[in-house]
Each structure stands twice: as structure tokens, then as C-alpha cells.
Amino acid sequence: DTGVSQDxxxxxxxxxxxxxxxxxxxxxHNRLYWYxxxxxxxxxxxxxxxxxxxxxxxxxxxxxFSAERPKGSFSTLEIQRTEQGDSAMYLCASSPRRGVDTxxxxxxxxxxxx
Amino acid sequence: AxxxxxxxxxxxxxxxxxxxxxxxxxxxxxxYYLFWYKQPPSRQMILVIRQEAYKQxxxxxxRFSVNFQKAAKSFSLKISDSQxxxxxxxxxxxxxxxxxxxxxxxTQLTVNP
Numbered sequence: 001d002t003g004v005s006q007d008x009x010x011x012x013x014x015x016x017x018x019x020x021x022x023x024x025x026x027x028x029h030n031r032l033y034w035y036x037x038x039x040x041x042x043x044x045x046x047x048x049x050x051x052x053x054x055x056x057x058x059x060x061x062x063x064x065f066s067a068e069r070p071k072g073s074f075s076t077l078e079i080q081r082t083e084q085g086d087s088a089m090y091l092c093a094s095s096p097r098r099g100v101d102t103x104x105x106x107x108x109x110x111x112x113x114x
Numbered sequence: 115a116x117x118x119x120x121x122x123x124x125x126x127x128x129x130x131x132x133x134x135x136x137x138x139x140x141x142x143x144x145x146y147y148l149f150w151y152k153q154p155p156s157r158q159m160i161l162v163i164r165q166e167a168y169k170q171x172x173x174x175x176x177r178f179s180v181n182f183q184k185a186a187k188s189f190s191l192k193i194s195d196s197q198x199x200x201x202x203x204x205x206x207x208x209x210x211x212x213x214x215x216x217x218x219x220x221t222q223l224t225v226n227p
Contacts, residue, residue, distance in 0.1 A: 031213070033213065033214070033215075035215075040219075040220075041219060041220070042118075042205050042207075042217030042218055042219055043159070043205075043215070044217075045213075045214035045215065045216070048213040048214065055213065056212070056213050056214065058214075089157065091159065093159075093215075101147075101209075102149070102161060102164060103209075103215060104161065105151075105158065105159035105160075106158070107156070107157065107158045108157055108158070
């Protein structure tokens with residue numbers, strides 16, 4: 001069990017550029033979540049997948065954000081036309097959909113928009 | 115909507131002493147789960163302890179225990195025999211039968227040698 005991994009760990013981009021982040025969940029977990037965390041705050045939910053189906057999206061997920069999970073394995077989160085307000089840590093988590101359904105987090109991708 | 119409140123932005127404790135972090139939440143549901151997560155300076159969120167609301171017995175994991183008061187909607191974390199490695203941001207989180215976790219604002223814990 002290698003844990004949740006995320007790539008890249010850090011991303012610096014200029015305003016208006018598109019960025020894409022990747023998350024690889026724990027292998028036997030069929031649920032995958034994306035959260036956003038700004039400095040000094042708790043994470044805020046963005047979206048959730050069960051297998052390949054995106055079942056829930058937060059109002060925080062504007063039209064510039066899109067997430068996919070092809071084949072129910074890894075997931076990507078794309079932000080189009082980045083804005084300075086998008087600067088944050090983007091966290092991915094996965095859970096096994098059994099019992100308490102505890103979510104296990106990856107190390108995050110820190111995005112800085114200049 | 116559910117809300118989670120951590121009223122202590124910062125706490126400090128002497129090494130080997132005990133500290134309690136507070137958390138309250140607001141929900142109209144009867145079936146839910148509560149968690150404490152730890153986020154060290156490296157920023158990876160780590161599960162510390164979890165509690166199912168239907169269980170009356172307070173959860174315990176080694177030096178970490180909770181005081182779950184369902185009627186008062188309170189879920190505090192007690193850390194005994196504090197160690198330098200316990201220094202981190204601690205987040206209380208709520209989850210109902212749905213998918214999302216709702217987090218509090220966090221408490222920054224400092225452990226003094």
C-alpha cells in the first residue's frame with residue numbers, strides 16, 4: 001500500500017494559463033475526492049468520484065475547473081484560465097467505501113498563480 | 115448545512131504534558147462520523163482518530179483520545195504525554211452518510227521542550 005500520490009507537488013504558472021494536476025489513489029479504493037486548501041484554513045470540498053462517475057460537485061468548482069477519472073483509477077483536475085485567486089493547495093483523498101469510509105489524503109499540489 | 119468550529123486557533127503544551135483541543139459542530143442528522151486529522155509542516159494530512167456517532171464509547175488510539183458529547187455536539191481531542199512530533203495543525207472534520215468531509219478552521223499546536 002503506497003498511499004495516495006499527487007503530481008506535481010508544486011506548480012507555478014502565470015495568470016491565464018491552464019494547469020492540470022494528477023492524483024493516484026490507494027489501489028483498492030474506489031472513491032476519490034478533491035479538496036482545496038488556502039493558507040491557514042481547513043480544506044474545502046471540490047468534487048467526488050465513485051469509480052469513474054463524478055457524483056458530486058461543490059459550488060466552488062467553477063466552470064473553469066474540470067475533473068475526470070477515466071477507468072476509475074487515477075484522476076486529473078484541470079484549471080483553465082487560471083486566476084490569482086486559484087492559488088492554493090489542492091488535496092486529493094481516497095476511501096474504500098466500506099465501514100467508516102475514512103478518507104486518506106495525498107501530499108497535495110501547491111499552485112501559485114503569478 | 116453542517117458546520118464545524120474550532121475555537122482555539124493556537125495551543126501550546128509542554129513536552130510530556132496533556133493538552134485538549136476543542137471542536138463543536140452543528141448538524142440535524144443522527145448518523146454521522148467525526149475525525150481528527152493532523153497536518154504537520156510537510157502538509158500531508160494524517161488521520162489521528164475517528165468516532166462513529168452511534169457509538170457511546172469514546173475512541174482511543176494510543177496517546178490520543180476523544181471526549182464525544184453527542185447532545186452537546188462537542189468532539190474534543192486529548193493528547194497525553196505530548197511529544198515534539200505532535201506539533202502540527204489539527205483539524206476536526208465531520209462526515210454524514212454522504213461523501214464530503216467538512217473541516218473546521220484548525221488549531222495550531224506547539225509542543226515546547
